[in-house]
Amino acid sequence: MSKIKSTSTHDENKRMLEAECPEIYASNLINGQWTVAICCYLGAGKMRFATLKKKLPTITDRMLTLELRKMEEKGLITRTIFAEVPVRVEYELTPIGHELTPVIQQLEIWGKKHKALFDKQ
Amino acid sequence: MSKIKSTSTHDENKRMLEAECPEIYASNLINGQWTVAICCYLGAGKMRFATLKKKLPTITDRMLTLELRKMEEKGLITRTIFAEVPVRVEYELTPIGHELTPVIQQLEIWGKKHKALFDKQ
DNA sequence: TATGGAGCTAACAAAAGTGTAAGTATGAGC
DNA sequence: GCTCATACTTACACTTTTGTTAGCTCCATA
Numbered sequence: 001m002s003k004i005k006s007t008s009t010h011d012e013n014k015r016m017l018e019a020e021c022p023e024i025y026a027s028n029l030i031n032g033q034w035t036v037a038i039c040c041y042l043g044a045g046k047m048r049f050a051t052l053k054k055k056l057p058t059i060t061d062r063m064l065t066l067e068l069r070k071m072e073e074k075g076l077i078t079r080t081i082f083a084e085v086p087v088r089v090e091y092e093l094t095p096i097g098h099e100l101t102p103v104i105q106q107l108e109i110w111g112k113k114h115k116a117l118f119d120k121q
Numbered sequence: 122m123s124k125i126k127s128t129s130t131h132d133e134n135k136r137m138l139e140a141e142c143p144e145i146y147a148s149n150l151i152n153g154q155w156t157v158a159i160c161c162y163l164g165a166g167k168m169r170f171a172t173l174k175k176k177l178p179t180i181t182d183r184m185l186t187l188e189l190r191k192m193e194e195k196g197l198i199t200r201t202i203f204a205e206v207p208v209r210v211e212y213e214l215t216p217i218g219h220e221l222t223p224v225i226q227q228l229e230i231w232g233k234k235h236k237a238l239f240d241k242q
Numbered sequence: 243t244a245t246g247g248a249g250c251t252a253a254c255a256a257a258a259g260t261g262t263a264a265g266t267a268t269g270a271g272c
Numbered sequence: 273g274c275t276c277a278t279a280c281t282t283a284c285a286c287t288t289t290t291g292t293t294a295g296c297t298c299c300a301t302a
Contacts, residue, residue, distance in 0.1 A: 011287080026228040027148075030148060033290070036145050058134050060290090062251080075235070089250090114150065117217055185280095206277095
């Protein structure tokens with residue numbers, strides 16, 4: 001999650017594909033390890049940093065911060081700071097973030113089917 | 122795409138999330154850099170190694186091999202070898218792989234919307 | 243005085259993913 | 273004997289992502 005070196009062919013390839021295929025562009029938007037999970041929880045309503053952290057027991061402060069920042073950059077969520085003490089920060093899905101919910105639900109249905117197939121074997 | 126060390130917390134976290142959330146399980150199945158692209162092309166019908174390579178101009182032999190193997194492992198595609206000379210190998214979506222197509226299409230629609238929003242800015 | 247919670251940040255380390263360059267086996271055709 | 277095409281494989285290097293540890297600020301409360 002550090003800066004991406006603009007000289008790498010790795011990144012160039014990624015961008016070429018993104019530019020040509022909206023589906024790859026989209027899948028790159030949600031492929032952070034915790035991104036989909038966070039989307040799901042925020043689908044139910046706004047949430048604070050600490051609340052999200054409780055929902056994701058194994059995540060570290062750092063990873064949660066990074067993920068939330070990345071999602072904010074991508075326009076999936078908004079971040080609202082309340083100047084209280086101690087500080088309160090709330091995260092919420094943007095409209096386009098909300099529109100992702102049904103797609104994730106589709107993915108979930110497919111995931112269940114796939115899992116059922118593989119658990120049999 | 123080397124072997125994953127089973128001792129890493131990184132991998133542990135991934136598995137925990139997968140086990141609990143089918144949507145994360147699903148998103149992990151499609152998050153290879155070229156996976157979605159390959160799914161799209163194979164959606165139109167079976168294809169040979171070399172044909173796929175032409176469709177993905179910047180991919181290397183190695184990456185294509187690795188991606189295809191990973192997708193085979195995940196049960197998304199099948200691999201058929203014809204003992205001709207030179208060898209012919211055909212890749213094809215499995216039934217569950219085919220069922221992914223509409224989901225990818227949903228993702229594509231969402232991706233276009235998201236892109237439109239961001240291109241404006 | 244120190245303790246505690248909220249929401250971070252910085253420096254570093256490890257793991258996973260991707261790319262480069264070179265090489266393999268096979269038999270056909272020149 | 274040499275080259276060609278196909279579909280790989282191997283060894284290595286680099287990039288990106290994720291995790292570990294330790295810290296910090298603010299002010300309230302004990």
